[in-house]
Amino acid sequence: MFHRHGDRYVVALAVDEVRVLRKVASEVVGLLTDGFDHSDPVVGRLFPEAYPDDAPDTAEFRRYTEGDLKTGKIDQAGAVLAALPESSGEVALDAEAAEAWLRALNDARLAMGVRLEIKDGTDLGAELDAAVAADPSSSRVFQLSVYAYLGYLQESLLNAMVD
Numbered sequence: 001m002f003h004r005h006g007d008r009y010v011v012a013l014a015v016d017e018v019r020v021l022r023k024v025a026s027e028v029v030g031l032l033t034d035g036f037d038h039s040d041p042v043v044g045r046l047f048p049e050a051y052p053d054d055a056p057d058t059a060e061f062r063r064y065t066e067g068d069l070k071t072g073k074i075d076q077a078g079a080v081l082a083a084l085p086e087s088s089g090e091v092a093l094d095a096e097a098a099e100a101w102l103r104a105l106n107d108a109r110l111a112m113g114v115r116l117e118i119k120d121g122t123d124l125g126a127e128l129d130a131a132v133a134a135d136p137s138s139s140r141v142f143q144l145s146v147y148a149y150l151g152y153l154q155e156s157l158l159n160a161m162v163d
Contacts, residue, residue, distance in 0.1 A: 001156035008092040009160045011153075015088040020146055024108045025080040031111065032074050042111045046073065076104040098161055105154040112147045116140070124148055 002011045013021070037043055047069065050061040079100035083091050093101060118124070128148065131140045 001153060002160040004160045004163055005092070008094060009098045009157060010090060010092045011156070012090050013085065013088060017149075018084050018086075018088055020149065021080060022084055024112075024146065024150065025077040025104060028077040028104065028108055028111060029074055029081075032070050032077075036070070042114045045110050045114045046107060073103075073107055076100040076107065080104045093157075095161075098157060102154060102157055102161075105150050105157070109147060109150050109154065112143065112150070116143055116147060118147070124151075 002009050004010075031040075031042060032046075038047075047062070047066060049058045050065075051057040079097055083093060083097060083101070085091065112118075116127075118127070124144065124147070128141065128144045131138060131144055135141070
């Protein structure tokens with residue numbers, strides 16, 4: 001997937017990969033703009049309580065930090081959208097864009113993980129096998145596949161950055 005080419009991190013994306021990344025990044029932006037609701041478990045995962053045992057301090061902390069954090073997450077998803085080719089092709093990221101992609105991919109995986117009820121220690125392969133056995137054409141199979149792909153892409157970019 002990603003490899004280092006000089007001071008850039010480069011990946012060739014197929015048309016389906018571009019579509020998936022565009023959809024996932026757009027959904028994160030939508031979640032953070034149109035559907036931002038603290039009662040949503042995904043929002044809770046992306047913006048965890050700073051002081052879980054102290055609601056007033058958590059509210060105060062949110063008041064001062066949430067706007068910037070939300071803007072940063074939207075900008076990171078926007079960096080993914082801005083770098084994607086129209087259909088398929090190569091993406092070349094500088095160090096700053098690569099960092100934004102890592103954070104955006106992480107946010108997308110956190111959001112999907114909550115929706116898919118993936119916990120620490122979940123065997124993703126077993127989950128996917130079970131979903132395929134139950135109904136190979138189900139949306140869960142597709143969603144688990146996207147979740148796995150995002151993890152693979154994130155790991156690939158991270159490895160390229162540390163090489």
